[in-house]
Amino acid sequence: MTATVEPNPEATRPELTGNGEGGRAPRLFGGRYGTTSLRVGAASIWLSVIVLLPLAAIVWQSAGGGWDAFWRAVTSNAALESFRVTLTISVGVTLVNLFFGLVVAWVLTRDDFPGKRLVDSVIDLPFALPTIVASLVMLALYGPNSPVDLHLQHTKWGVGIALLFVTLPFVVRSVQPVLLELDRETEEAAASLGANNATIFTQVILPALLPSLLSGAGLAFSRAIGEFGSVVLIGGAVPGETEVSSQWIRTLIENDDRTGAAAISIVLLVVSFIVLFILRAIGSRAAKREELAQ
Amino acid sequence: MTLTPPVRLLLRYLALAYIGILVIVPVGLILWRTFQPGIGAFFDSISTPAALSALQLSLLVVAIVVPLNVLFGVPTALVLARNRFRGKSALQAVIDLPFAVSPVVVGVALILLWGSAGLFGFVENNLGLKIIFGFPGIVLASIFVTVPFVIREVEPVLHEIGTDQEEAAATLGSQWWQTFWKVTLPSIRWGLTYGVVLTIARTLGEFGGVIMVSSNLPGTSQTLTLLVADRYNRGNEYGAYAVSTLLMTVAVIVLIVQVVLDARRSRASKQA
Numbered sequence: 001m002t003a004t005v006e007p008n009p010e011a012t013r014p015e016l017t018g019n020g021e022g023g024r025a026p027r028l029f030g031g032r033y034g035t036t037s038l039r040v041g042a043a044s045i046w047l048s049v050i051v052l053l054p055l056a057a058i059v060w061q062s063a064g065g066g067w068d069a070f071w072r073a074v075t076s077n078a079a080l081e082s083f084r085v086t087l088t089i090s091v092g093v094t095l096v097n098l099f100f101g102l103v104v105a106w107v108l109t110r111d112d113f114p115g116k117r118l119v120d121s122v123i124d125l126p127f128a129l130p131t132i133v134a135s136l137v138m139l140a141l142y143g144p145n146s147p148v149d150l151h152l153q154h155t156k157w158g159v160g161i162a163l164l165f166v167t168l169p170f171v172v173r174s175v176q177p178v179l180l181e182l183d184r185e186t187e188e189a190a191a192s193l194g195a196n197n198a199t200i201f202t203q204v205i206l207p208a209l210l211p212s213l214l215s216g217a218g219l220a221f222s223r224a225i226g227e228f229g230s231v232v233l234i235g236g237a238v239p240g241e242t243e244v245s246s247q248w249i250r251t252l253i254e255n256d257d258r259t260g261a262a263a264i265s266i267v268l269l270v271v272s273f274i275v276l277f278i279l280r281a282i283g284s285r286a287a288k289r290e291e292l293a294q
Numbered sequence: 295m296t297l298t299p300p301v302r303l304l305l306r307y308l309a310l311a312y313i314g315i316l317v318i319v320p321v322g323l324i325l326w327r328t329f330q331p332g333i334g335a336f337f338d339s340i341s342t343p344a345a346l347s348a349l350q351l352s353l354l355v356v357a358i359v360v361p362l363n364v365l366f367g368v369p370t371a372l373v374l375a376r377n378r379f380r381g382k383s384a385l386q387a388v389i390d391l392p393f394a395v396s397p398v399v400v401g402v403a404l405i406l407l408w409g410s411a412g413l414f415g416f417v418e419n420n421l422g423l424k425i426i427f428g429f430p431g432i433v434l435a436s437i438f439v440t441v442p443f444v445i446r447e448v449e450p451v452l453h454e455i456g457t458d459q460e461e462a463a464a465t466l467g468s469q470w471w472q473t474f475w476k477v478t479l480p481s482i483r484w485g486l487t488y489g490v491v492l493t494i495a496r497t498l499g500e501f502g503g504v505i506m507v508s509s510n511l512p513g514t515s516q517t518l519t520l521l522v523a524d525r526y527n528r529g530n531e532y533g534a535y536a537v538s539t540l541l542m543t544v545a546v547i548v549l550i551v552q553v554v555l556d557a558r559r560s561r562a563s564k565q566a
Binding site for chain 2 (some may be wrong): 051111205
């Protein structure tokens with residue numbers, strides 16, 4: 001799963017055929033009159049039943065309780081504590097990801113050592129691994145039976161390290177291709193003009209990597225705030241310490257507080273959407289700048 | 295930017311140490327603990343009645359989710375790649391939506407829609423079809439989280455191959471379904487394969503969404519991932535490790551397929 005944010009796919013992808021009502025290639029897919037709308041209709045209905053209607057049900061449930069119930073649910077002590085825990089850990093995890101993601105991407109593109117390809121494919125393991133297995137994997141090293149005597153179960157450090165595991169690929173995989181394509185001539189020119197490494201890095205390399213760094217960090221953050229499976233065993237839902245919002249939602253559902261669960265879900269969804277919306281904006285700005293440069 | 299050798303080595307070992315502590319050592323530890331008591335113990339642990347029925351249930355979910363995703367995913371990718379229509383960018387956004395939704399929120403959404411007190415509660419109350427805390431709920435949660443994979447793997451391939459061959463086939467008088475079987479499908483087969491592989495892996499590995507909508511009863515509604523959590527919570531750590539290793543094998547297969555397909559793709563682009 002390569003979850004990079006595309007810089008506005010619509011801008012870069014040319015349409016290959018007309019809408020079928022024109023004269024060219026009348027018998028192609030969707031070429032016959034009416035099949036396009038049939039396909040679009042089928043796709044829309046499928047996606048609506050599977051994705052949109054369930055999400056709409058959350059909004060409906062929350063709206064049914066009224067604004068007061070919504071506000072009470074998201075400002076209750078337990079909810080606020082869970083937001084605090086979720087956000088502090090997620091921000092910390094994102095910052096660590098920014099640093100180590102850049103270092104790993106750098107080493108994988110600019111360095112060469114035996115076994116590099118193996119390390120490169122190991123990066124994707126956290127995406128491929130089920131989250132509950134990730135939880136267990138982390139517990140093996142950092143849990144009660146830790147061979148190195150590190151006991152992070154039921155601490156916020158444990159939650160943090162589980163989130164670091166599942167978000168490892170995001171920054172690496174979004175920075176790596178940009179670093180690979182980066183024009184080495186600019187760096188050489190800067191060096192020949194007497195710039196030292198620190199100047200080259202901050203003035204030449206970092207600005208070029210910034211959009212991809214931010215995009216990777218945003219995806220990692222968005223994944224971290226909603227994560228459940230990987231933190232459930234190592235975190236243990238200690239209120240105010242390790243209980244993240246997704247666990248609080250589960251508790252609410254188990255106590256049959258559906259309106260409360262809907263309200264917290266809406267908060268998580270909105271935060272996620274805002275992050276992804278900002279990423280899209282950054283991505284399309286970067287794509288435009290690239291177009292201007294060419 | 296040329297780094298001095300000490301700095302380069304420092305960065306290299308920093309990166310390797312990070313990946314080592316975070317991924318390689320913990321995963322190795324699980325494998326070691328699984329196989330330390332011998333391969334027989336491993337097989338015993340994954341062939342208990344509860345484990346076998348969990349495996350069966352997980353495979354049944356896969357057998358339903360994959361065909362549905364292919365059946366609806368390929369036409370959707372086709373229409374996105376080949377046609378212009380109103381609301382296209384909205385459709386694109388909806389397809390990526392599941393990536394942005396927390397698995398627990400997926401569960402809440404399904405409960406609020408299909409549960410007995412939900413918006414579509416009549417399905418359970420009047421038609422007697424139990425969706426939430428039943429098998430259909432697990433399937434719906436799995437489809438929700440896997441909807442993007444087939445579409446997102448097939449669509450770029452369709453853009454890349456263009457329409458020349460399809461147009462040639464149409465000019466030579468082939469029907470649309472002949473063109474699809476003989477021209478389009480062979481050229482998207484690797485993208486489709488990878489999309490299916492990702493769908494299988496995610497379906498087998500989904501936990502958060504499934505645990506919300508499942509009654510988690512061994513034998514009837516406990517999938518492999520639920521079994522892992524259940525065994526760990528009951529103190530059967532070895533049993534949890536064994537099932538995890540089984541699931542990890544699937545993940546490793548995904549990585550191998552990915553490496554193979556990447557190599558094939560870069561070879562193809564070199565030839566072009």
